[in-house]
Amino acid sequence: MPVREMIDDYPAAVHIDRAALAATVELLGECAQACTACADACLAEDSVLDLTVCIRSNLDCADICEVTARILSRNTGYDSNVTRVQLMACVQACIAARDECDQHAAMHEHCRVCADVCRKCVTACQSLIDKVD
Amino acid sequence: MPVREMIDDYPAAVHIDRAALAATVELLGECAQACTACADACLAEDSVLDLTVCIRSNLDCADICEVTARILSRNTGYDSNVTRVQLMACVQACIAARDECDQHAAMHEHCRVCADVCRKCVTACQSLIDKVD
Amino acid sequence: MPVREMIDDYPAAVHIDRAALAATVELLGECAQACTACADACLAEDSVLDLTVCIRSNLDCADICEVTARILSRNTGYDSNVTRVQLMACVQACIAARDECDQHAAMHEHCRVCADVCRKCVTACQSLIDKVD
Amino acid sequence: MPVREMIDDYPAAVHIDRAALAATVELLGECAQACTACADACLAEDSVLDLTVCIRSNLDCADICEVTARILSRNTGYDSNVTRVQLMACVQACIAARDECDQHAAMHEHCRVCADVCRKCVTACQSLIDKVD
Numbered sequence: 305m306p307v308r309e310m311i312d313d314y315p316a317a318v319h320i321d322r323a324a325l326a327a328t329v330e331l332l333g334e335c336a337q338a339c340t341a342c343a344d345a346c347l348a349e350d351s352v353l354d355l356t357v358c359i360r361s362n363l364d365c366a367d368i369c370e371v372t373a374r375i376l377s378r379n380t381g382y383d384s385n386v387t388r389v390q391l392m393a394c395v396q397a398c399i400a401a402r403d404e405c406d407q408h409a410a411m412h413e414h415c416r417v418c419a420d421v422c423r424k425c426v427t428a429c430q431s432l433i434d435k436v437d
Numbered sequence: 438m439p440v441r442e443m444i445d446d447y448p449a450a451v452h453i454d455r456a457a458l459a460a461t462v463e464l465l466g467e468c469a470q471a472c473t474a475c476a477d478a479c480l481a482e483d484s485v486l487d488l489t490v491c492i493r494s495n496l497d498c499a500d501i502c503e504v505t506a507r508i509l510s511r512n513t514g515y516d517s518n519v520t521r522v523q524l525m526a527c528v529q530a531c532i533a534a535r536d537e538c539d540q541h542a543a544m545h546e547h548c549r550v551c552a553d554v555c556r557k558c559v560t561a562c563q564s565l566i567d568k569v570d
Numbered sequence: 571m572p573v574r575e576m577i578d579d580y581p582a583a584v585h586i587d588r589a590a591l592a593a594t595v596e597l598l599g600e601c602a603q604a605c606t607a608c609a610d611a612c613l614a615e616d617s618v619l620d621l622t623v624c625i626r627s628n629l630d631c632a633d634i635c636e637v638t639a640r641i642l643s644r645n646t647g648y649d650s651n652v653t654r655v656q657l658m659a660c661v662q663a664c665i666a667a668r669d670e671c672d673q674h675a676a677m678h679e680h681c682r683v684c685a686d687v688c689r690k691c692v693t694a695c696q697s698l699i700d701k702v703d
Numbered sequence: 704m705p706v707r708e709m710i711d712d713y714p715a716a717v718h719i720d721r722a723a724l725a726a727t728v729e730l731l732g733e734c735a736q737a738c739t740a741c742a743d744a745c746l747a748e749d750s751v752l753d754l755t756v757c758i759r760s761n762l763d764c765a766d767i768c769e770v771t772a773r774i775l776s777r778n779t780g781y782d783s784n785v786t787r788v789q790l791m792a793c794v795q796a797c798i799a800a801r802d803e804c805d806q807h808a809a810m811h812e813h814c815r816v817c818a819d820v821c822r823k824c825v826t827a828c829q830s831l832i833d834k835v836d
Contacts, residue, residue, distance in 0.1 A: 305704075305733045306816050310740035313813035316747040333732045334704045337776055341709035343629075344777040347622045348715040356613045357514030363609075363629070364508055364519055370769060371504045375497055377736055378743040381490030381537075386497055386529045393523040400516050414712035417705050438571075438600045439683050443607035446680035449614040466599045467571045470643055474576035476762075477644040480755045481582040489746045496742075496762070503636060510603055511610040547579040550572050623780030630774055630785055637770040641763055647756030647803075652763055652795045659788040666782050 305330055310377075319382045321435050328428040332373035332394070335425040339366035339401055342418035349412065358404040358415065365401035365422065368394050372429070388436045391429045398425045438463055443510075452515045454568045461561040465506035465527070468558040472499035472534055475551035482545065491537040491548065498534035498555065501527050505562070521569045524562050531558045571596055576643075585648045587701050594694045598639035598660070601691040605632035605667055608684035615678065624670040624681065631667035631688065634660050638695070654702045657695045664691045704729055709776075718781045720834050727827040731772035731793070734824040738765035738800055741817035748811065757803040757814065764800035764821065767793050771828070787835045790828050797824045 308326040311318055318325070343362035346355040372394040375387060405419035441459040444451060451458070476495035479488040505527040508520060538552035574592035577584055584591070609628035612621040638660040641653060671685035707725035710717055717724070742761035745754040771793040774786060804818035 306737055306820065307740075309816055310737055310744070310813055313811075313816060314740070314744050314747065315811075315813075329736065333736060337728060337732060337772065338705055338709055340773050340776040341706075341713070344626065344779050345709070345713050347625060347779045348713065350619075352618055352622060353616075356618060359613060360511055360514035360610065361516070364511065364516075366773075367504045367507050368519075368523065371500045373736065374500050374739050374765075377739040378493055378497065380743050380746045381493035383494070383497075383529070383533050386501075386526065386533055389522065389529050390501065390526040393519065393526045396516070396519045396522050400519055404514075412712075412714075414709055414714075417708055417712060421705065439604055439687060440607075442683055443604055443611070443680055446678075446683060447607070447611050447614065448678075448680075462603060466603060470595065470599060470639065471572055471576055473640050473643040474573075474580070477646050477759065478576070478580050480646045480758060481580065483752075485751055485755060486749075489751060492746060493743065499640075506603065507606050507632075510606040513610050513613045545579075545581075547576055547581075550575055550579060554572065626777055626780035627782070630777065630782075633770045633773050634785075634789065637766045640766050644759055644763065647759035649760070649763075649795070649799050652767075652792065652799055655788065655795050656767065656792040659785065659792045662782070662785045662788050666785055670780075 305333070314379050316379065318379050320432065324432050324435055325376060328432045329373050329376050331425050331428045332369045332376070335398065335421045336366045336369035336373070338418045338421040339363070339369065342405065342414045345412070345414040355408065358408055361401040361404040362418065365397045368397040369425065384436050388433060391433045391436065395426055395429045398422045398429065402426060438466070447512050449512065451512050453565065457565050457568055458509060461565045462506050462509050464558050464561045465502045465509070468531065468554045469499045469502035469506070471551045471554040472496070472502065475538065475547050478545070478547040488541065491541055494534040494537040495551065498530045501530040502558065517569050521566060524566045524569065528559055528562045531555045531562065535559060571599070580645050582645065584645050586698065590698050590701055591642060594698045595639050595642050597691050597694045598635045598642070601664065601687045602632045602635035602639070604684045604687040605629070605635065608671065608680045611678070611680040621674065624674055627667040627670040628684065631663045634663040635691065650702050654699055657699045657702065661692055661695045664688045664695065668692060704732070713778050715778065717778050719831065723831050723834055724775060727831045728772050728775050730824050730827045731768045731775070734797065734820045735765045735768040735772070737817045737820040738762070738768065741804065741813045744811070744813040754807065757807055760800040760803040761817065764796045767796040768824065783835050787832060790832045790835065794825055794828045797821045797828065801825060
């Protein structure tokens with residue numbers, strides 16, 4: 305994924321640490337995809353009635369990770385207030401999806417994989433928040 | 438737009454004031470569309486070089502309003518933490534787009550209209566945050 | 571919703587009939603919201619096991635309507651090939667959601683409302699395809 | 704990116720070739736991110752007035768790639784009609800962004816990188832269309 309390459313080709317100032325930015329954008333893409341796929345896999349389980357909150361958390365997390373990746377992929381007119389609080393929203397959404405998926409991880413491998421991606425995403429976003437100013 | 442009708446047809450508990458929820462979801466849809474159209478109209482201006490920050494703020498605002506409308510359109514597995522902080526992110530994005538568009542409102546009617554929609558969206562989201570618990 | 575106002579404020583040529591364009595963009599926004607809300611309402615039904623295909627169709631339809639509305643909200647660098655085939659994809663997604671929701675309309679009011687919005691959206695998109703060139 | 708792992712953990716039938724599906728979903732994510740970043744980098748160029756069509760094509764391509772990746776990430780209630788025509792829309796959007804970026808590739812490295820990702824995405828989507836039935 306040429307995330308870092310695109311950052312390095314940006315023709316003006318980049319306001320956040322490039323390595324952390326690139327790593328977080330990549331993780332957000334992974335997390336969005338895993339959550340979309342996990343929601344769909346949950347829908348296909350016979351026990352879907354027990355997985356409805358998990359599906360909802362996955363849908364939110366996919367939506368919020370995608371939009372957070374977009375915000376972070378833009379450097380023009382950088383606004384630290386928007387960046388910071390969108391990252392905070394992303395942390396909450398990833399925590400919610402992680403906690404729901406963790407509850408079903410022993411039964412469903414897709415939940416186990418998804419919980420792990422969400423966990424990495426929480427760490428990356430929290431760490432990036434400290435670099436926003 | 439059948440936003441309120443869909444809320445009233447939801448088969449379980451709705452955790453936020455229905456009138457405020459419906460009004461905010463409608464405004465978020467208007468704001469996302471106006472910002473997408475304003476970014477595109479700015480691109481078509483001869484003075485686009487002076488409008489690049491406005492375009493970026495519009496793109497962020499469109500993305501964040503759309504995802505916030507999605508979060509608010511879901512009631513299953515309601516998570517007040519995700520809802521609250523995503524609304525806070527939306528307020529920041531709408532403020533950024535409003536302030537940029539306000540600066541160009543005298544020159545560009547699309548910026549004037551967009552700034553007004555953003556302004557209404559800021560008020561609606563701020564008011565809804567107080568109802569989230 | 572100031573969709574038509576934003577079209578009229580666009581500073582260069584608009585390549586599709588303005589009234590049809592504005593009406594379709596508004597309907598796409600309604601349809602995206604209704605489908606997101608219907609998927610969530612289906613998730614909250616005790617009979618969710620019978621509604622999983624409906625949920626999936628709703629999720630696709632919400633995603634595709636939103637992106638189609640974005641494409642139609644942009645006039646700069648108008649590309650009739652992208653516009654036409656994205657409208658065709660939107661017709662298919664709305665047909666799929668309409669047909670699924672129609673099957674559950676007698677049982678679930680949210681499916682009945684959603685099917686009606688999808689039906690209007692199919693007609694609007696099909697009609698707009700004939701105006702794209 | 705655990706795309707293939709999530710496909711293999713899906714608890715019911717997968718209707719498209721798994722390797723091709725996983726490779727395409729990954730490429731769509733890369734392409735969406737590269738197009739978002741390229742649009743933003745174009746905005747920051749002094750020659751932005753010459754890049755407005757490129758920016759628009761990038762924005763469309765980012766939107767359409769993201770939604771196509773979502774459609775492909777869902778297996779429940781698989782609908783070959785929606786899948787096929789959404790892939791066709793994605794091919795058109797990637798061709799448009801590729802052709803615009805190719806025109807500026809000699810001047811702007813971000814356009815060169817983005818054009819290459821779009822090119823791969825065109826090939827992957829065209830190849831996947833043949834596998835949809």
